[in-house]
Amino acid sequence: MKQSIVALDLEGVLTPEIWIAVAEKTGIEELRRTTRDEADYDKLMQGRLAALRRHGLKFPDIHRVISSLRPLDGARKFLDELRSLAPVIILSGTFEEFAASLLRQLGWPTLLCHRLTIQDGHIVDYRLRIPEHKREAVMAFWKMNYSVVAVGDSHNDIAMLLAANTGIFFNAPDTLRKQFPQFRAVETYVDLMCVIKEAIRENQNSCTVRLDLR
DSSP: OOEEEEEEOSBTTTBOOHHHHHHHHHOOGGGGOOTTTOSOHHHHHHHHHHHHHHHTOOHHHHHHHHHTOOOOTTHHHHHHHHHHHSOEEEEEEEEHHHHHHHHHHTTOOEEEEEEEEEETTEEEEEEOSSTTHHHHHHHHHHHTTEEEEEEEOSGGGHHHHHHSSEEEEESOOHHHHHHOTTSEEEOSHHHHHHHHHHHHHHHHTOOOOOOOOO
8 A cells, every 4th residue: 555645835834924924023015925926936035135134134033023923723733633644744945944933833743944044143045955845855755655745835836736646725826726727726724634635545546657847
């Protein structure tokens, strides 16, 4: 019987969007833009870094906002049940320096993400783990003989969803749903759990061969 593994995005799926929370707290409207709006991750991050420089916002300021955030309602219960069914890995475009307080509230799930370069309290750059790390992780799971169920909500999740055996949108914008109608789209944790369970059952009985998407 083939074993399944579940890959989840973090922000928008389990937690609020960190940069939107910072924008709301600071009034810096440029920081409201996320991967739901911008497909080019480097362009998005360079814009964020430029906004931080213009407004003199430092890492401790952002960390205070993050420390006040809580997971989405029902996220911890959903995640606990899911982890009893299959291994779960969180693949996110966030940064290790941002995530600790949210991971603690979620029961310390495994997170694979990126890192920041911080000098004298200022965020001066960011370092990708590797390019397209979500897709590469899914392909690695596939090579380890896992069937992969992937869940996301943004542009930077598309490659991951395409590489997975089953890709699922959770609260994704209508523009993405229309552009990628092949992915099941759900809006509640109850529905998401049902779709994941169905996908795990289907994957256990499937001999589908994935294409190398490199």
